Amino acid sequence: MVWIHGGGFLRGNGQPSIPGSIRNIVNRGVVLVLIQYRLGVLGLFQQAIMESGTAHLCFEDSLGATYQNFRYVSRACGFTFDMWNSGNYSMITECLMNMDPDHLIGYMMAADGNVPNALCYNMVQDNNFFPGTPRSLAKNRKNIPTIIGTNKDEWGTFELIYIMNSPTKLTNYTRAFSEFRLTQVFANFLGDQTQDALRLLESLYLESNITDSDNLAWLNFVVDIGTTFFWTGPVGRDVQLNLQNNNPDVYVYEFTYYSGADSHKTFPGWKPVTHGAETSFIFMGWSEEDLENHSLNISDVNIANLFGEAWTNFAKTGKPTSDGSWKPATSAINNTAYYEIGWNSGARPAYRNLDQIQYNEILPTLIGVETPRLKPDYNNGSLLGCPLTFVQGKVNPHHCYSIFNTSMTKPDANYYCAQFFTSSRTTLKNIDNAFENSELLNYLGSNALAKTCNKPYIGLNKHGAGWRWDNSNGNYTNWDTNAGYPTSDPNAACVVINPSNGKWQNQNCNISECFICEMVFKPGVSQNTQPAPVTVTTSRGKVIGYHFDQGNDTKQLFYGQADIFEGIPYAQPPVGSLRFSVEALKFVQEEISNFGGDPTRVTIFGESAGAASVNAHTFSPLSQGIY
Structure with a gap:
């Protein structure tokens, strides 16, 4: 099982709890591989598990254009919008190759600013790893057993971040404030239809007797819409694309379990199951404080065991449950079968049904377009100048x-x-x-x-x-x-x-x-001798990016039976990082048998941007044939 960590391609590292990983993953008879990757501007499997993320989560224009890459190179290299639209990026390549990496990161941080409709360093169509949008590439996607799902209140994490960085209180969440928040985040996506969309969403998600000052109801409304737009809607779309390809082995889940160990004391009575909450159970990554103050209970342990057993069963057999109680999806949008992981776990019909109808059926009609649009962000030195007739x-x-x-x-x-x-x-x-x-x-x-x-x-x-x-x-x-x-x-x-x-x-x-x-032609060397994009290597495989994260200590590389590879880099934007992860997966295929692993049974899994990476590999032609 190959784990790709989250963090929006900007932060984080691939080091979960080592003892917990041994107990809940490795001791169930699998080999665990953790890959580190370069983040931000420096930035072969048979099955896939996607926790809280699809390629749409981190794909440019999924929720309206962000122009992230243009803003970075504009600040760093003085590139104008007309120069960007010309499609000739040789000047960018030359500029970036001759720039000190620390300066480049500084420019990136200065240019980042507030991009409310983007949670990640967005992937783009690059005519290489992503020669199209996920929708346009889906028809050639290989059918593989897949687990894909979400947490009940994904956007709750980001609303908490907003609250902690502002004077906002629960009493602020009225109708007017909630509409302001959603407009602030999604106006670039909804465009001229923002007000009509808000009226529609309120009629779908709120009871008719909700008052304008029902603070908890309006907070939950904001969280529901953010969760739909970034997570559950795109998950439903990906399930639909899989079923259109006749993939018989797509297993959907929703994590609804609220734990005292994940307690949010910000607002009494609010118990969100937020983004990333499941990782503490999968890797048993509880803190010493959780153990000492007895905030954990037997139900927490049972949920952790459910995750560990389901994930490793899937890695070994392609099915998450041995008794067949978790059934694959057979229909999309209106009645997608799924498995609830919560206080009363079990099979359920109609995964986030309301989310699927409004995001995948009503909204595309209302705003007049299905995103992301086929709008290439090509080149970065990749155009070769083929001879005449070629x-x-x-x-x-x-x-x-x-x-x-x-x-x-x-x-x-x-x-x-x-x-x-x-x-x-x-x-x-x-x-x-x-x-x-x-x-x-x-x-x-x-x-x-x-x-x-x-x-x-x-x-x-x-x-x-x-x-x-x-x-x-x-x-x-x-x-x-x-x-x-x-x-x-x-x-x-x-x-x-x-x-x-x-x-x-x-x-x-x-x-x-x-x-x-x-x-x-040799990769990276064009026919018109444009210089190749820069890749900066660092010692011991530590990751370098928007935030600096310490990689795994070498003394932890072999802890019990855990086999951990570190220092596999991503690379330059827009998706050079993902091209390098292809090489990482090839390396796993070639070497994993030396560590007791089976190269014919490799499962790649990740959370958040890591899940987006996993999903991206299922679409990319560069990843075909290596899993």
Whole structure:
């Protein structure tokens, strides 16, 4: 089980309670891996657990545009809005590469300001890790067993932060003040429809006899709407996308248990189950004070055991309960089955039903758009300048490819690709995942030369008892099994792609066909010699970002049976951090067997921004094929 911590990509560290992690996770027969990652501007799994977070939580424009990255580079490098919109980011790259990291962090902190509709350092469409929005990428997402859920009062944490940093009291929460708070946070999302949306939300969530001065009711109303917009609504949307892909193993939960150990004494009578409350139970991360003052009880221990058993059962079997009492979701929006984890835990119908209807059905119609919009924030030095007739890959932007309608045998086509282009590594086209195959199929359907081509050669060859790519270690295949491919003919050692359906067939290598050449550039080095984005490394894998957090002490790397890897970095914005986590997951796949782990049963799980990372990996084409 690989844990990715939360903190909005700006703060936090990957060190939960070590003794509690041993007791509640490792002692149940799994290997626990904790990864640290670089935060802020420096910033292979088979199953996924997402606690209180989806990619929408930290995705630019999910709740209206924030322009975070522009504001950072504007302050640090004097970049104007017109320069940003031009799409040429070479000046940014040069500026950031030559800037002292401490100065860069200082600029980031100065430029951060108040971004009320953003809880994270937002992810963006970068034409690499995220070549589209989650919605546009969902159709190619691999179906894997998934646990996804939320806490009852997620936004309560952030309302408490607001209260602690202002003179606000419970008596402030009237109708007028609550509408002011929601307008302050979400006006950028609701736009001209803010007042109409507030009237609608009040009619849905409040009893008709609520007075304007019912302080606790209005506080709960603000928390309910914040919880819906950032968490439960996006979770419902992700469940819907999974079910549209016929994923049969999506397990939804809501954590409703209020513990005395999590007591909020700010307002008497208010007992929110806030953002991150579940982590203390999963990792048994209770403080010495909690133990000494007896604020914990047997119910707390039972909830912790429920989490530990469900999470590790899922990691081992793909199902959270051995008796089948926690059933997978079979419908979205109106009646999503879920499991309540609380004082009376058990299966329930209709997960946050009101939240789903207003967020995923009513609001998109009211405001006239479904966010995030397909609005790219591309480049950061990634545009290559492909040669004439070549197109740059969207899934893998360091690859350029083109079809050649000159019929050749497979050996001659290989030679032609390698010799004709001497400035870069060039081979027949490699296809690493379903996203690339879908992209290539679209290209073949729209290219005039491809329409006169039969079945072009790609770079897959028979090798012993298996198949191997010319320039890749990938193992993705898309055989035309309905037509009997691959055949067992030993002479049919080369592979073509059918432009009509994207399926592959093997045939004799001496048959002349058209072919697709692919040029591969070294990552980070563009054809126009733009400098690569900067990555700053630090000793011992400590994380560097908006806040400075101490990484795991080396003496704690092996505590009992816990196997902990630290210092796997994220990297530069906008989503360079997530690209590096792909490498971390590959490392886990390659090495975990040396620590007693099974590389075929890896579960990646996280909370808050960590859950957003987990969810992001399920969408990204870079993560396909490594889990």
